[in-house]
Amino acid sequence: xxxxxxxxxxxxxxxxxxxxxxxxxxxxxxxxxxxxxxxxxxxxxxxxxxxxxxxxxxxxxxxxxxxxxxxxxxxxxxxxxxxxxxxxxxxxxxxxxxxxxxxxxxxxxxxxxxxxxxxxxxxxxxxxxxxxxxxxxxxxxxxxxxxxxxxxxxxxxxxxxxxxxxxxxxxxxxxxxxxxxxxxxxxxxxxxxxxxxxxxxxxxxxxxxxxxxxxxxxxxxxxxxxxxxxxxxxxxxxxxxxxxxxxxxxxxxxxxxxxxxxxxxxxxxxxxxxxxxxxxxxxxxxxxxxxxxxxxxxxxxxxxxxxxxxxxxxxxxxxxxxxxxxxxxxxxxxxxxx
Numbered sequence: 001x002x003x004x005x006x007x008x009x010x011x012x013x014x015x016x017x018x019x020x021x022x023x024x025x026x027x028x029x030x031x032x033x034x035x036x037x038x039x040x041x042x043x044x045x046x047x048x049x050x051x052x053x054x055x056x057x058x059x060x061x062x063x064x065x066x067x068x069x070x071x072x073x074x075x076x077x078x079x080x081x082x083x084x085x086x087x088x089x090x091x092x093x094x095x096x097x098x099x100x101x102x103x104x105x106x107x108x109x110x111x112x113x114x115x116x117x118x119x120x121x122x123x124x125x126x127x128x129x130x131x132x133x134x135x136x137x138x139x140x141x142x143x144x145x146x147x148x149x150x151x152x153x154x155x156x157x158x159x160x161x162x163x164x165x166x167x168x169x170x171x172x173x174x175x176x177x178x179x180x181x182x183x184x185x186x187x188x189x190x191x192x193x194x195x196x197x198x199x200x201x202x203x204x205x206x207x208x209x210x211x212x213x214x215x216x217x218x219x220x221x222x223x224x225x226x227x228x229x230x231x232x233x234x235x236x237x238x239x240x241x242x243x244x245x246x247x248x249x250x251x252x253x254x255x256x257x258x259x260x261x262x263x264x265x266x267x268x269x270x271x272x273x274x275x276x277x278x279x280x281x282x283x284x285x286x287x288x289x290x291x292x293x294x295x296x297x298x299x300x301x302x303x304x305x306x307x308x309x310x311x312x313x314x315x316x317x318x319x320x321x322x323x324x325x326x327x328x329x330x331x332x333x334x335x336x337x338x
Contacts, residue, residue: 003119004317007055009047012318018057021123028126029068030082032117034141035314036061037334038171039237040112042325050262052112059117060086060110063132063140067121074126083140084117085128086110087284102151102284109284118317120338130290138335139297142304145333146293147285149175149235152258153183154289155282156231160184165220165229165248167212169196171307171333172258173235177204178302179292180233188223190216195330203306212241220248229253239263246272254278310334 003018023029041058043049062084069076076082089096089104096104110116110124132140149172158164162185166177169191180187181204189200190210197209210219220228228250234242237259246267249255255277257265272279296302309332312320317336324331 001120002314003057004059004314005055005118006044006058009054010045012045012321014315014318018119021121023068023070023123026071026125026127027123028066028070028076028129029121029123030062030064030084030129031067031121032059032062032064032119033338034063034137035059035117035336035338036141036145037317037321037324037336038145043237044112045321046325048262049112050260056111057115057118058111059119060084060112061141061144062086062110062117062122063137063143064117066129069126071126074129076126076129076131080129081132081135081137081140082129083132083143083290084110084122084124085130085285085287085290086116086144088114088125088128099286102286107284118314118336130287130294132294134298135294138308139304141335142297142307142333143290143293144285145171146175146178146296146302147289148172148258148282149177150179150292150296151285151289152176152233152235152256152282153179154292155280156233156254156256158183158185158231161186162231163188163224163227163229164231164233165190165210166233166235167191167241167245167248168235168237168259169193169200170235173233174200174204174307174332176233176235176258177206179296180231181205182296182301185231188220188229190220193327199306199332203303217247224250231256233258235259237261239265243267246277249275249277251275252277254280256280256282258282308333308335312336314338 088108089101093105189206200206
C-alpha cells in the first residue's frame with residue numbers, strides 16, 4: 001500500500017510497501033480520497049509539534065469511501081462517503097464521562113499520537129465516522145478544521161451582537177471567524193498579513209480588520225469605543241501573541257486560546273484580576289461541532305472553495321511540502337487528492 005511517512009524532522013518519504021490496515025471489531029476500512037494539510041502537519045515536519053514522535057504517518061483532515069465495515073449498527077454501509085473524526089478517546093476517563101471527549105486523558109489523535117491518513121486506506125472506529133451525503137469530498141475533509149473553530153466559539157458561550165477579536169487569520173482563525181459570524185457576533189480580525197486581512201473581509205465578511213504591527217491596541221480601543229472585545233480568540237500558536245492577547249480583553253471578558261504553542265505562557269496577574277478575565281483553552285472538537293459544521297456547509301454558510309487555495313497529487317506531497325511552509329506560497333489550505 002502507498003503512503004507517506006514523516007521519518008524525522010524535515011523528512012517526508014513516499015512508500016509503496018506500507019502494510020494494509022487490519023480491521024478490528026467495530027471498525028471500518030476507509031479508502032482515503034482527500035487529505036487536508038494543516039498547521040499540525042507543518043509543525044510536526046518542522047519539529048515543533050508537542051506530544052509527537054517519529055516516524056509517523058501524518059494526516060488527520062480526512063474524507064473517503066467505506067470499503068469494508070464490521071459493524072452496521074450505526075447505519076453505515078460499504079460505499080458510503082464519510083469524514084473521519086480523528087480524535088480517538090477512551091470513553092472512560094473523567095473528561096469522556098462528562099462528554100468532553102475532545103480532551104480525553106488518553107487522547108490519541110490520528111497523525112499525531114498514532115499513524116494518520118496519509119495512506120491509501122485506514123481502519124477507524126465506526127463511531128468516528130460521519131456520513132457526508134450531499135457534500136463534496138473537499139467539503140467533507142474540511143469538517144475537521146472548521147469544527148475546531150466551531151468548538152472554540154461554542155466553548156466561549158458567545159452571544160449574538162457581542163464583539164469578538166480573532167487574532168490570526170490562518171485556517172483555524174478563519175474558521176473561528178466564520179462561526180463567530182454565524183453566531184451573530186461582530187468580528188474584528190487581526191493579523192500581520194494585509195492579504196490575509198483582505199481575505200477576512202471578503203470571505204468571512206469581518207466587520208473590521210486590524211494590522212497587528214500597526215498600533216493594534218489603539219485600533220481595537222477605537223473600534224470598540226474604549227470597551228474592548230468581550231471575547232478574544234488567539235489562533236496564532238505564537239507565544240508573544242498569546243501573551244499580548246490579554247491586553248485586548250474587555251473587563252469581565254473571555255480569552256480563548258485556540259492555537260497551541262510548545263512553550264510557557266506568562267501574564268500580569270494584577271491586570272488579569274482587575275479585569276476578571278476568564279481564560280480558556282480550546283482543544284479539538286466533539287461530534288456536536290462536526291454536526292454543526294456539516295449543517296452549515298449544507299446550508300451554504302461557509303464557502304470551502306476559496307478556503308482551499310492549493311491542490312496536490314498524493315505522490316507530489318514530499319517534494320512540495322517545503323514550499324507550502326513558505327509564507328510566500330500564500331497557502332491557506334492545501335487539499336491532497338488520491
